[in-house]
Amino acid sequence: MHTKFYPLVILIAVILLSLAGCSKDEPTKSKAPANVVGTWRIEWTAQPNHGSFTITFKSDFTYTSTAAAEPGTFDSNGKKISWMMNNIYYSATVGGTSMSGTLADGNFIGAKQ
Numbered sequence: 001m002h003t004k005f006y007p008l009v010i011l012i013a014v015i016l017l018s019l020a021g022c023s024k025d026e027p028t029k030s031k032a033p034a035n036v037v038g039t040w041r042i043e044w045t046a047q048p049n050h051g052s053f054t055i056t057f058k059s060d061f062t063y064t065s066t067a068a069a070e071p072g073t074f075d076s077n078g079k080k081i082s083w084m085m086n087n088i089y090y091s092a093t094v095g096g097t098s099m100s101g102t103l104a105d106g107n108f109i110g111a112k113q
Contacts, residue, residue, distance in 0.1 A: 031059045033078030036094055039113040046106025054113070057081075 039056045053067035057074060064071045065085060074083035081099065082091040090108065092101025097112035 032057060032061050032074075033076055035078055035096070036074075036076045036081050040099070040110045041113055042108050042110045044103060044106055044108035046103065049106075055085075055110075 036057050037059050039054055041052060041054050043052045044050060053065055055063055055065040055067070057063050057076075061073055061075070062071050063074050063083060063085075068085050072083060072085055074081060076082070076094070079094060080092070081094055081101075082089065084090070088104050090101060090103050092099040092108070092110065099110040101108055101110075
């Protein structure tokens, strides 16, 4: 007699497991903020060294750069942006068409091209 409830129990378990993966606590990122998307010229200083490179942030949260052999990913909410490139962590505040921030043992500024 208990065996006729097994299909119902399995169906309920499948539904509950499906719903567990649909948490509203984890927002999904669809597109990067428009103010960061585009090509930027970055000038950096890390005493005694300095240099510059260009980086293009794309709407799918990926980037390409003249200073990196492979594309990477970044995170941004429109006011802050951060990325890891060549084992160096970059973090900046974005204001219009400029940004300023820090990297390991140094600072950088950026201008949108």
